[in-house]
Amino acid sequence: MSERPPAAVLCLASASPRRRELLASIDVTVEVRPVDIDETPRHEESPGDYVLRLAREKATAGGRLSILPTLGSDTAVVCDGRILGKPAGRDEAADMLRLLSGRAHEVLTAVAVTGPEGLLDACVTTRVFMRDISAAEMAAYWATGEPADKAGGYAIQGLAAIFVERIEGSHSAVVGLPLFETAQLLVRQGVPLWNGAF
Numbered sequence: 001m002s003e004r005p006p007a008a009v010l011c012l013a014s015a016s017p018r019r020r021e022l023l024a025s026i027d028v029t030v031e032v033r034p035v036d037i038d039e040t041p042r043h044e045e046s047p048g049d050y051v052l053r054l055a056r057e058k059a060t061a062g063g064r065l066s067i068l069p070t071l072g073s074d075t076a077v078v079c080d081g082r083i084l085g086k087p088a089g090r091d092e093a094a095d096m097l098r099l100l101s102g103r104a105h106e107v108l109t110a111v112a113v114t115g116p117e118g119l120l121d122a123c124v125t126t127r128v129f130m131r132d133i134s135a136a137e138m139a140a141y142w143a144t145g146e147p148a149d150k151a152g153g154y155a156i157q158g159l160a161a162i163f164v165e166r167i168e169g170s171h172s173a174v175v176g177l178p179l180f181e182t183a184q185l186l187v188r189q190g191v192p193l194w195n196g197a198f
């Protein structure tokens with residue numbers, strides 16, 4: 001007799017496979033309910049306020065589609081005060097990497113979780129130090145297809161790892177979900193971790 005798959009304990013308001021995989025890595029089974037919200041930054045909105053607002057909006061919209069506690073998250077790359085989202089095409093991706101090449105920038109990821117305690121959230125900032133990236137590397141990197149759906153036009157967990165000298169902060173937050181802070185929010189909302197082990 002085949003075993004039943006574990007029941008979902010959380011609704012994930014996200015289309016990002018990375019967020020689902022990160023939650024699976026700490027044994028949190030989710031039901032996926034992607035939501036579509038307007039991600040345009042507001043006039044003079046700080047990067048921290050921006051990612052927190054989007055994470056809250058995603059969690060709130062997803063929460064309407066499920067009876068489970070619901071998680072929304074948003075990641076932005078910030079350099080010289082500029083918020084870099086996903087590149088619209090090759091030229092914008094090259095502009096982004098030119099800006100990030102040979103220096104440090106910040107990655108901000110906010111996470112929000114609805115549940116019995118209301119809407120709880122956290123925002124994590126990670127500093128990422130990149131080596132110099134040549135024009136030929138930028139062109140070759142775009143051709144791999146990896147940068148297209150990533151904030152800042154790179155994926156630390158992928159081929160772009162060879163550009164990243166070091167980070168200060170949370171690796172999982174750069175990939176899309178800060179697992180330490182997320183686990184704390186889930187516990188506060190009564191979501192069982194490790195299959196209810198605690």
Ligand SMILES: Cc1cn([C@H]2C[C@H](O)[C@@H](COP(=O)(O)OP(=O)(O)OP(=O)(O)O)O2)c(=O)[nH]c1=O
Binds near residue numbers: 149
């Ligand atoms: C900087 C960086 C970003 N990213 C990803 C994380 C996010 O998925 C994406 C930023 O876009 P987001 O708008 O945060 O998320 P998303 O559109 O992928 O998913 P959803 O809104 O449905 O939750 O960039 C990486 O995978 N690796 C990296 O190194």
